[in-house]
Amino acid sequence: xxxxxxxxxxxxxxxxxxxxxxxxxxxxxxxxxxxxxxxxxxxxxxxxxxxxxxxxxxxxxxxxxxxxxxxxxxxxxxxxxxxxxxxxxxxxxxxxxxxxxxxxxxxxxxxxxxxxxxxxxxxxxxxxxxxxxxxxxxxxxxxxxxxxxxxxx
Numbered sequence: 001x002x003x004x005x006x007x008x009x010x011x012x013x014x015x016x017x018x019x020x021x022x023x024x025x026x027x028x029x030x031x032x033x034x035x036x037x038x039x040x041x042x043x044x045x046x047x048x049x050x051x052x053x054x055x056x057x058x059x060x061x062x063x064x065x066x067x068x069x070x071x072x073x074x075x076x077x078x079x080x081x082x083x084x085x086x087x088x089x090x091x092x093x094x095x096x097x098x099x100x101x102x103x104x105x106x107x108x109x110x111x112x113x114x115x116x117x118x119x120x121x122x123x124x125x126x127x128x129x130x131x132x133x134x135x136x137x138x139x140x141x142x143x144x145x146x147x148x149x150x151x152x153x
Contacts, residue, residue: 008141009073012134016080017067019127020060027057044093059083077138084131091128 031038031053038050045052063083067076115123 006073009077009138012080012138013067013073013076016131016134017064019131020067020083021064023124023127024057024060024064027053027060031057043097043099044090073142074139077135077142080131080135081139084128084135087128088132 031050038048038053040049041047042049042052060083063079066079070076
């Protein structure tokens with residue numbers, strides 16, 4: 001009987017790679033636009049939004065390449081979990097500081113799409129929930145059933 005654990009891990013890894021590639025591309029594209037928002041200081045990190053978009057977008061694209069090229073399930077899942085926890089920490093800090101929603105965590109897609117701020121916020125929250133849930137549940141499974149998964153950590 002074939003184990004479904006690698007299938008779940010692959011679903012987690014490849015869906016996360018897709019999410020990170022799309023959001024990374026959005027942030028990188030936004031970082032090169034001429035929107036005034038880019039010059040404004042990010043209230044959580046204290047640096048210009050343009051720099052935040054560029055650095056985080058680049059990080060997301062680099063992690064996407066790692067997810068696609070590295071062989072070990074465990075390492076790839078840890079990368080996803082690490083990034084997701086950092087995104088959650090950022091959102092919690094924004095909430096704690098009473099920064100009005102939506103966060104500009106996808107860059108500035110309002111400037112070149114027809115998406116509303118509310119929809120963008122819902123999409124980014126859903127992506128964050130998926131990254132958190134899928135990575136941590138996959139990590140639990142590969143550590144709970146290590147002989148079935150060849151976790152490679």
